[in-house]
Amino acid sequence: MVNQVPTWLPARIANFIPRQGLLRHLLLGLICAVPNLVDWVADRWNKMDLFDETHVQEAKTNPWYSLGGMWYWAWILVIISGVILMIYYIPETSISFRSIENIQSNWVWGAIPIGAMVRGIHKYGADAFIILATMKCYRIWFTGGYKNGRELSFIVAMVLLIIGMYSGLTGYLLIWNQRALWATKVMATFPTYLDQNPSYLPLGEFINATNQGKTTAQVLLGGTSIGPATVTRFYAFHFMLSFVPMIFFELRVYNRGFKRMNISNWAKLAVFGVILAVAILIPAAQGSPANPEVTPNPILSDWYFLAMYHMLKLQDPYLATILTVGIPVLVLLALFLDRRPETEWGKRQIANWIGIGGLIYFIVFSFLIIEGIADIHRDAPLWYYSMGLFLLIGYFQDWAYVMKRDSAKWWQTFHVFFVVFILLCMSANTLYHYFGDIREWNNSAKALMEQMAGGGAMTQDAAYDLLEKTRPGLNLWHTPAATVAAGKPKGMELWLFHVIGWLGCIVAGTVIGLARWGAKRDAELAVLEAKAKPKAAGA
Amino acid sequence: MQENTRRFLLKTITSLPIVGGSVLAMHAILRFFKPTMVGGITGLMAPPDEAGSALQAVAQVSELTKPWDFKDFIYVRKSVEYSSRKWQGAKIPGFVVRLPDEFVDPKDEKSKYVVVQRICPHLGCTFNFISNSEELAGGYNYKAPPPFHPHFACPCHLSVYDPTRPQPIAGSVAGKAFDKLPGKVVSGPAPRPPRTMAFDIKDGQIWITDTEGGGVG
Numbered sequence: 065m066v067n068q069v070p071t072w073l074p075a076r077i078a079n080f081i082p083r084q085g086l087l088r089h090l091l092l093g094l095i096c097a098v099p100n101l102v103d104w105v106a107d108r109w110n111k112m113d114l115f116d117e118t119h120v121q122e123a124k125t126n127p128w129y130s131l132g133g134m135w136y137w138a139w140i141l142v143i144i145s146g147v148i149l150m151i152y153y154i155p156e157t158s159i160s161f162r163s164i165e166n167i168q169s170n171w172v173w174g175a176i177p178i179g180a181m182v183r184g185i186h187k188y189g190a191d192a193f194i195i196l197a198t199m200k201c202y203r204i205w206f207t208g209g210y211k212n213g214r215e216l217s218f219i220v221a222m223v224l225l226i227i228g229m230y231s232g233l234t235g236y237l238l239i240w241n242q243r244a245l246w247a248t249k250v251m252a253t254f255p256t257y258l259d260q261n262p263s264y265l266p267l268g269e270f271i272n273a274t275n276q277g278k279t280t281a282q283v284l285l286g287g288t289s290i291g292p293a294t295v296t297r298f299y300a301f302h303f304m305l306s307f308v309p310m311i312f313f314e315l316r317v318y319n320r321g322f323k324r325m326n327i328s329n330w331a332k333l334a335v336f337g338v339i340l341a342v343a344i345l346i347p348a349a350q351g352s353p354a355n356p357e358v359t360p361n362p363i364l365s366d367w368y369f370l371a372m373y374h375m376l377k378l379q380d381p382y383l384a385t386i387l388t389v390g391i392p393v394l395v396l397l398a399l400f401l402d403r404r405p406e407t408e409w410g411k412r413q414i415a416n417w418i419g420i421g422g423l424i425y426f427i428v429f430s431f432l433i434i435e436g437i438a439d440i441h442r443d444a445p446l447w448y449y450s451m452g453l454f455l456l457i458g459y460f461q462d463w464a465y466v467m468k469r470d471s472a473k474w475w476q477t478f479h480v481f482f483v484v485f486i487l488l489c490m491s492a493n494t495l496y497h498y499f500g501d502i503r504e505w506n507n508s509a510k511a512l513m514e515q516m517a518g519g520g521a522m523t524q525d526a527a528y529d530l531l532e533k534t535r536p537g538l539n540l541w542h543t544p545a546a547t548v549a550a551g552k553p554k555g556m557e558l559w560l561f562h563v564i565g566w567l568g569c570i571v572a573g574t575v576i577g578l579a580r581w582g583a584k585r586d587a588e589l590a591v592l593e594a595k596a597k598p599k600a601a602g603a
Numbered sequence: 604m605q606e607n608t609r610r611f612l613l614k615t616i617t618s619l620p621i622v623g624g625s626v627l628a629m630h631a632i633l634r635f636f637k638p639t640m641v642g643g644i645t646g647l648m649a650p651p652d653e654a655g656s657a658l659q660a661v662a663q664v665s666e667l668t669k670p671w672d673f674k675d676f677i678y679v680r681k682s683v684e685y686s687s688r689k690w691q692g693a694k695i696p697g698f699v700v701r702l703p704d705e706f707v708d709p710k711d712e713k714s715k716y717v718v719v720q721r722i723c724p725h726l727g728c729t730f731n732f733i734s735n736s737e738e739l740a741g742g743y744n745y746k747a748p749p750p751f752h753p754h755f756a757c758p759c760h761l762s763v764y765d766p767t768r769p770q771p772i773a774g775s776v777a778g779k780a781f782d783k784l785p786g787k788v789v790s791g792p793a794p795r796p797p798r799t800m801a802f803d804i805k806d807g808q809i810w811i812t813d814t815e816g817g818g819v820g
């Protein structure tokens with residue numbers, strides 16, 4: 065939509081705004097930003113869908129639209145069973161493991177292990193929550209359900225999924241077993257890397273000085289280490305995370321007279337039956353009590369964190385932290401970049417490939433971590449490569465579609481800068497891993513070092529020192545002068561080529577994009593003015 | 604949309620004090636979660652809490668006579684806890700390793716020993732002392748250069764540290780600054796060598812006097 069000059073804008077300022085052209089649209093966009101945002105949110109708020117309560121009609125014929133109802137139902141089951149568990153569970157490190165044992169084996173009714181069943185329902189109900197939430201996110205993604213003013217439906221589903229995962233993490237610690245302790249430890253160490261921004265980033269040092277990462281970790285843990293206060297806090301968060309969002313949803317249902325769950329009682333019974341059956345067939349595991357002195361090998365977490373854990377193995381920890389925080393942001397970015405109105409599967413292949421790629425990474429990473437297969441040098445470039453490949457395949461499919469739709473010539477719709485950008489990313493990542501990987505550097509330089517030490521030219525210590533001086537940092541911009549002197553400038557030159565290429569693509573893409581955007585707005589403006597004219601003449 | 608724009612603008616203007624008030628309230632809430640935080644804006648920039656250390660004997664010198672003798676011990680550190688207890692004794696596992704003479708400064712008794720916290724500086728797992736080259740290559744993905752000597756190795760993401768080699772890193776323990784620490788990262792994602800402990804040798808025993816902070820105990 066093209067922005068008009070707002071009536072409240074003083075004429076003195078309004079006169080400065082050009083009649084048309086890019087500058088006009090940019091200025092007006094800035095001036096109207098806040099009111100437009102409020103408008104935008106209000107509109108999305110009205111169209112928001114939480115648990116498919118607005119899809120009652122579709123759900124009758126298409127089972128994919130029952131996912132929301134089933135999800136909410138799983139949540140209710142988890143809450144009911146959780147509240148029952150609270151009766152016997154004790155949130156205190158010295159005894160919580162035993163209290164779970166007690167729930168598991170002593171709470172029986174005749175031959176029926178009531179406690180174990182309730183615990184199983186809670187645990188597998190939580191798993192069902194995560195599965196159904198993920199499936200719903202994917203349904204929205206693949207059907208383009210976030211388009212035409214329904215962005216919030218996807219965002220809220222994703223946030224609820226993250227809340228569910230966080231519930232899982234906090235609930236997991238409550239049983240105070242080995243896995244839980246170590247999974248929590250890894251999670252709590254994460255935020256501390258937010259204080260390790262490299263100094264060459266703008267504001268990097270300043271952000272580090274605020275200690276926000278460590279403060280976050282300490283707020284979560286209730287102190288400087290995992291202990292009794294952590295369990296108390298996690299217990300509180302665990303409860304709150306479910307109850308607060310649920311109250312909001314119930315209020316919305318009440319205010320707008322929605323049907324709470326768009327599924328039949330039979331469907332509810334079936335969901336409950338499956339969870340109960342799993343709970344009876346595979347009793348929830350308990351593991352061994354937490355022991356901070358021994359790390360189990362391999363450490364695994366709940367299944368939905370496995371893929372993320374695997375990612376940690378493939379990355380420098382600072383990058384891995386940024387990526388973990390960044391994945392939802394990237395998903396949102398993809399969502400807002402996909403601005404075409406088409407929702408059909410075949411007409412939006414980039415989005416499809418992003419979804420399929422995410423699913424593939426999730427499944428394969430989970431498998432790899434269980435099998436203990438990880439090699440920073442060999443695996444990471446492969447994954448980056450495949451990511452670029454998915455995007456390229458999606459792009460070319462989309463391109464073919466757009467050419468046909470607009471019956472345009474290929475150069476009119478080909479976004480050369482996008483393609484070059486992705487290609488540059490793919491090749492840069494090889495460079496990064498070849499020159500930047502710590503272990504590989506050590507392995508390849510070892511021969512050199514031994515040769516030098518063996519030739520008697522220098523002591524082993526001196527050789528190690530030289531090695532240390534010449535190891536390229538992860539930031540190839542800052543390759544030490546000694547590295548260049550040691551005859552390794554090839555990587556530098558290639559890297560420079562990439563950076564120039566990237567900047568070129570970004571600048572050229574932005575300039576062309578802005579010019580097109582301005583022209584489009586001008587055309588819209590012309591249409592609006594043509595419509596307004598007869599009225600003005602009449603008045 | 605035109606009239607709305609004006610109303611929305613007014614709304615925005617009135618909402619500013621509300622936002623300001625909420626920011627102040629957030630600060631109060633943050634102090635509820637982290638009661639050791641000082642007040643005011645400076646509180647948001649204040650350094651995080653650190654655990655306290657006290658003198659503890661962890662090993663006998665007589666246990667560590669041969670090269671590559673090592674002992675794992677538990678050091679109990681006073682760790683801050685935001686509860687009515689205020690403190691918690693957090694168990695910090697550690698290693699003390701006797702280095703072979705070639706790495707020892709004969710004038711410095713303490714240089715015989717490498718004392719580290721076993722909490723992996725990557726993501727906090729407890730790392731091991733691996734004295735078998737096959738185990739290091741097979742289990743931890745690191746083929747050490749000959750002649751082989753033992754390494755510290757973490758099972759979580761396979762970081763490997765070489766106890767004989769220092770790595771530059773600036774910091775301080777017990778008020779003393781250091782510019783490098785033993786346990787250079789030779790493999791895996793760890794960003795730095797293991798956290799260190801300050802120690803003294805007295806009455807044939809190794810005493811821990813202070814520990815390097817940071818990380819999650």
Ligand code: HEM
Nearest residue numbers: 143146147149150153183190193228231232235236238306
């Ligand atoms: C307000 C609702 C909830 C309450 C009152 C509650 C309560 C509890 C309690 C008391 C425990 C410890 C007992 C045990 O582990 O057997 C627990 C564990 C757990 N909770 Fe919840 N919970 C609630 C919601 C959720 C939600 C929404 C999730 C995740 C989506 C979740 C996931 C878990 C998990 C994964 C465990 C560990 C169970 C195990 O491994 O056995 N909980 N919860």
Ligand code: FES
Nearest residue numbers: 723725726757760
């Ligand atoms: S925690 Fe030790 S390598 Fe990751």
